[in-house]
Amino acid sequence: MSSVLHITNGDSFTERLKKLNLDGDIITWREMLCEGKTLTNVGSESFWKTRFEFLNKNYKVSKSWFIEKTLKEYRSLCNHKQQDHIVLWFEYDLFCQVNMLAVISWLLTNRKYAEISLVCSGNEDDSNKLYSLNDLSDEQLHTLYKNKKILSQDDTEYADYVWQLYCSNNPIRLENLTDFNEYQFDYLGDAVKTHLKRFPSIANGLNEMENTMLRLAMDEKPTSKTDFLETILSTQNNLGFADTQYNRAIERLKPLFTNLNPVKLTKKGKEILEGKTSYYSCIQDNDVYLGGALKYNFLYNTENDRILKL
Template structure:
């Protein structure tokens, strides 16, 4: 009998997977590597130290929570050495795809002889909707599981290579990769395009997500900050971010809002939104990383879809 290990994208889906009663143990990957600085050597002491510092500073994550939730689960993964089949459960969005790359990079180093397969949800019907794993019926999940993609050694090497590029100090290399590669991973190129749009635009110094927050405030006229947050969450394409991440973004843009009840932009906010003013210098933070690159050392040219180094 082959032994199985499932690695999931989060606690909510782990609960759902347990209810399907598939064979094998389940490990939950509790990280959000799409935010903050990342290092190539996944699981190393310096990797976890860097991650804790970011989460503690920006999300007030305590050491005890980090050890209990993230490190304990990672150690459990390290202790699962016997399984010869490992199934990854991830979704189409940037949040999931970056975590998936990190896990595959770790598996390449530490589980060289296991058969690794991937269940990845996204486009599941004729509509334009992209589905998260939790949105699918048990029947659909079992169907995806039965038809999961067995990853070749080349696929795993490629994922590791993309992870190395994500952790490098220059996102232009990722841009070149997207332009010249047919991806074996169905949703990865779109997720990486979304990643590049997180660098500030030349036009007003805000990135795509920050501009979307202002645009939603101006066009939808939400009654409150909570309504603004829900509207942004519902219309985020390939990002897959949670409310804590968007709340942090809204807080960084607070000077551009005259009121949150109802939501109104200041005159400056409207000027930034219409590219009549540039907010780059007010937002610039020399400690803010996207992967291995400093966010404010690069600009995104939305006209040409190219990254420029400052």
């Protein structure tokens, strides 16, 4: 009998997985590497120092919380050295796909002997809906597990390569990737496209997510900030963000709202949304990273879906 280690995408699914009574231990990957600066050497001292600084500054994460929740779980992963089969449980969205790349990169360095399998939810029926793992029934999860994809060395090395590019200081190299469908990552190509659209647009200095938020504010006329957040969460495509990320985005865009109860845009907010003026010079910040790249050192051209370096 081979021993199994499951690595999950978060605490809520870990609790769910425990109830499925599958063989093996479970480790939760508690990170959100789609936000803030990332370094290629996953698990190194410099990697965790960089991550703590970002989380502490932007989400008020205390050192004790970070040690207790993230580092202790990571150390537990380090101590699981016996399993020769590792199963990754992740989802289709950007949040999950970036974490998945980092975990595979770490495994490639630290668990060379292990067979790595991937269970990834997304397209589960004939509808256009993309499903999270927690959206699925126990029966569906058992079926996904039974049909898990065993990753070849080519697959894992490709995931590590994409991770290196994500952590590089130039997203144009990511943009030039076209061979996603040659590997067993059904949702990685779309996740990379979603990532690139997080750079500010040439049109008005806001990225796709920020423009969507302004448009929802104007079209849906939310009656409160809570209503606004619910609207955003129910209409986000494949970012996979939670209200914490959107709350932070609302704070950044606050000058463009006259009010959040009800939600109303300023005159400038409407002009930016209509492309009559740009918010680039107002929001430019030299300390905002997307992976390894500075967000405001690049512009996204929505007309040809290309990145430009400033």
